[in-house]
Amino acid sequence: MPGWRQHLPRPLTSAPYREALARFRETPAGANVFRFGPYALMPVLGAAAALAPTFFGTRMTFLIILVALYVLLRISDSLIGVAILALTLALLPTDMNSFEQNIMFNVALFTLLGIGLNVVVGYAGLLDLGFVAFFAVGAYLYALITAPDAGASEWAQTWDVGLTFWAVLPMALVLAALIGVLLGIPVLRLRGDYLAIVTLGFGEIIRILLTTEDYYTGGPRGMFLLPKPPFFGRELDTAYELYLVVLVLALIAVFAAERIRNSRVGRAWEAIREDEDVASAMGIDTTVYKLLAFAMGAAIGGVGGVVIAAKQGSVFPPDFSLEISINVLAVVIIGGMGNVRGILLGALLVIGLPDVLRDFSINFWAIHLDNIGQDYRLVIFGAALVAVMVLRPEGFLPSKRRVAEFREADLLQEEMAT
Amino acid sequence: MAPILSVRDVSRRFQGLTALNGVSLDVEESSIVGVIGPNGAGKTTLFNLLTGFYKPTSGEIWFRGSRVDGLPLHRIAAAGISRTFQNIRLFSNMTAIENVLVGQHLHLQTNIATAVLGLPATTNAEQHAVEVAVAHLRFAGLGGRENELARNLAYGEQRRLEIARAIALRPKLILLDEPTAGMNPGESDAMIGLIRRLRDELGVTVILIEHQMRVVMGVCEYITVLDHGEVIAMGTPTEVQNDQRVIEAYLGTGHLKSGAAE
Numbered sequence: 001m002p003g004w005r006q007h008l009p010r011p012l013t014s015a016p017y018r019e020a021l022a023r024f025r026e027t028p029a030g031a032n033v034f035r036f037g038p039y040a041l042m043p044v045l046g047a048a049a050a051l052a053p054t055f056f057g058t059r060m061t062f063l064i065i066l067v068a069l070y071v072l073l074r075i076s077d078s079l080i081g082v083a084i085l086a087l088t089l090a091l092l093p094t095d096m097n098s099f100e101q102n103i104m105f106n107v108a109l110f111t112l113l114g115i116g117l118n119v120v121v122g123y124a125g126l127l128d129l130g131f132v133a134f135f136a137v138g139a140y141l142y143a144l145i146t147a148p149d150a151g152a153s154e155w156a157q158t159w160d161v162g163l164t165f166w167a168v169l170p171m172a173l174v175l176a177a178l179i180g181v182l183l184g185i186p187v188l189r190l191r192g193d194y195l196a197i198v199t200l201g202f203g204e205i206i207r208i209l210l211t212t213e214d215y216y217t218g219g220p221r222g223m224f225l226l227p228k229p230p231f232f233g234r235e236l237d238t239a240y241e242l243y244l245v246v247l248v249l250a251l252i253a254v255f256a257a258e259r260i261r262n263s264r265v266g267r268a269w270e271a272i273r274e275d276e277d278v279a280s281a282m283g284i285d286t287t288v289y290k291l292l293a294f295a296m297g298a299a300i301g302g303v304g305g306v307v308i309a310a311k312q313g314s315v316f317p318p319d320f321s322l323e324i325s326i327n328v329l330a331v332v333i334i335g336g337m338g339n340v341r342g343i344l345l346g347a348l349l350v351i352g353l354p355d356v357l358r359d360f361s362i363n364f365w366a367i368h369l370d371n372i373g374q375d376y377r378l379v380i381f382g383a384a385l386v387a388v389m390v391l392r393p394e395g396f397l398p399s400k401r402r403v404a405e406f407r408e409a410d411l412l413q414e415e416m417a418t
Numbered sequence: 419m420a421p422i423l424s425v426r427d428v429s430r431r432f433q434g435l436t437a438l439n440g441v442s443l444d445v446e447e448s449s450i451v452g453v454i455g456p457n458g459a460g461k462t463t464l465f466n467l468l469t470g471f472y473k474p475t476s477g478e479i480w481f482r483g484s485r486v487d488g489l490p491l492h493r494i495a496a497a498g499i500s501r502t503f504q505n506i507r508l509f510s511n512m513t514a515i516e517n518v519l520v521g522q523h524l525h526l527q528t529n530i531a532t533a534v535l536g537l538p539a540t541t542n543a544e545q546h547a548v549e550v551a552v553a554h555l556r557f558a559g560l561g562g563r564e565n566e567l568a569r570n571l572a573y574g575e576q577r578r579l580e581i582a583r584a585i586a587l588r589p590k591l592i593l594l595d596e597p598t599a600g601m602n603p604g605e606s607d608a609m610i611g612l613i614r615r616l617r618d619e620l621g622v623t624v625i626l627i628e629h630q631m632r633v634v635m636g637v638c639e640y641i642t643v644l645d646h647g648e649v650i651a652m653g654t655p656t657e658v659q660n661d662q663r664v665i666e667a668y669l670g671t672g673h674l675k676s677g678a679a680e
Contacts, residue, residue, distance in 0.1 A: 256534045260530055260533045263533035263544070264522075270516075270520075271512070277471065278507045281494075296530065315595050324431055
């Protein structure tokens with residue numbers, strides 16, 4: 001281990017603090033604090049986050065939300081905690097301006113996508129760099145079905161099925177899952193780095209097909225004038241309303257993903273991640289289970305695609321570039337691979353923060369940097385990724401098991417060094 | 419009675435190297451069979467062929483009346499063969515009970531849809547699976563260690579957990595690759611007891627690779643000796659112990675000649 005690390009301030013989780021906390025927990029007062037404290041704290045945190053936009057500017061608001069949600073995610077173990085968390089998230093943007101609401105929409109959307117990719121990368125251990133392909137499938141399906149003739153591709157002008165957003169959602173789920181399986185069949189024989197490279201290629205192939213097949217997809221002209229989701233006689237057209245739609249979808253996805261993770265299927269994925277050959281020797285058909293993980297991740301990606309198409313009212317091939325895949329992967333890794341609750345935090349940091357800092361400027365001595373979030377976005381992003389990988393490789397809210405895995409890697413390195 | 423496992427003239431070559439050459443072997447149901455031989459004799463290769471990790475270059479493997487060589491790993495597991503590994507291969511970041519639950523994979527039905535719905539039937543099945551897993555852990559002497567991560571278990575416990583995971587498949591045949599490697603005499607004795615109980619209480623046929631002669635002679639009813647990829651002797655422990663070729667393989671011919679000259 002590099003020696004400079006010992007000069008960092010001790011993290012609050014280090015032994016002396018933990019021991020002091022454990023002693024406090026032994027006392028009767030301490031036991032009560034630990035038992036009821038979280039329940040008292042959760043509504044306070046929720047209220048603080050939800051009220052922040054009313055009193056503060058964008059940056060301060062974002063900071064408060066980030067801290068409050070981080071603590072909430074850490075302590076909300078029970079159903080009540082999750083309910084408070086969901087309520088806080090739902091109420092958060094009520095007092096925000098539309099710029100802030102759009103940021104929150106993006107954060108929620110990438111949380112949804114992250115939950116999907118996490119099934120593939122975090123649960124089953126398959127590194128998929130082409131996740132944007134399924135996102136594109138959902139978005140283009142929505143465009144093909146709902147675009148009015150003025151904004152549709154030539155092919156889509158020849159037919160009209162008259163379906164709306166809510167009908168397209170499950171269709172996108174199924175179609176994306178099917179395409180996930182189709183792409184998966186040839187790809188999943190590969191392992192590790194090879195898989196990553198081939199999926200990367202698939203993501204690009206889909207984007208290029210969208211550009212070249214103009215009869216079907218509208219080519220570079222894209223498709224536009226897409227309708228918003230109808231809702232009891234009106235349209236959900238504000239960022240906040242669509243944010244709520246994504247939030248509900250993300251909650252459903254979390255619920256489904258967690259249940260599957262704690263079942264026979266989740267155990268099979270985990271076994272495959274740990275040791276594929278042995279998993280197979282335990283009777284697990286690894287090809288089928290890898291395809292399942294791929295399909296489930298793809299399905300969630302497809303749903304996300306439908307939402308973004310409805311939100312933007314248009315789809316263009318450049319919207320589905322490699323950058324999306326990388327961003328979603330960064331959300332999953334920074335949040336804490338394998339852990340659903342880390343993903344929201346990852347999305348706030350990776351997707352929300354650069355937007356919040358878009359027009360942030362530093363003017364100090366001879367340094368004049370304007371629009372940091374916009375112009376230096378990738379520089380900061382890269383530096384932050386490196387910092388996270390060095391200081392906290394397991395992510396901010398990792399699953400306990402991941403911590404163990406990374407510790408193991410550290411120990412191995414130490415042993416090899418001595 | 420037809421043998422439960424029948425290996426017929428099986429060879430396995432790795433490029434130039436012949437790891438197994440024309441090996442034939444019959445195993446009776448509910449017996450405990452030992453496979454011994456010097457290092458590099460091809461014992462683990464034989465296990466890898468039986469469980470599908472490798473495919474034979476030539477020859478056939480029959481198990482309970484159907485041919486299993488060349489089948490993928492999970493199909494062989496489903497046919498009723500499970501194994502442990504010489505260099506322990508647990509799912510080390512999963513808990514002991516989760517390891518055993520993975521072993522039950524073939525006997526559970528939950529799929530994505532039923533897992534999401536979480537109907538009472540699914541919950542009950544899961545509850546039952548956990549109870550069965552606890553029983554398997556107890557059987558292997560790991561009661562009370564259910565929620566320990568596999569990696570944090572002591573070495574001997576890890577070997578036992580591999581056996582618990584292997585019996586969770588409810589196999590007809592279990593292959594143990596050096597179950598007592600690195601154990602002290604006390605631990606070895608406990609392991610001998612566990613191996614006997616596999617057969618006596620669960621009715622499983624056992625084949626084991628073993629280096630400790632005390633264990634082999636103590637627990638095996640039949641022994642097959644491999645050397646340089648070929649079967650050089652088979653029979654009861656006493657027969658094998660007195661077989662000239664076995665003595666040569668283990669001690670070398672030079673020693674034998676000088677011994678004979680005395």
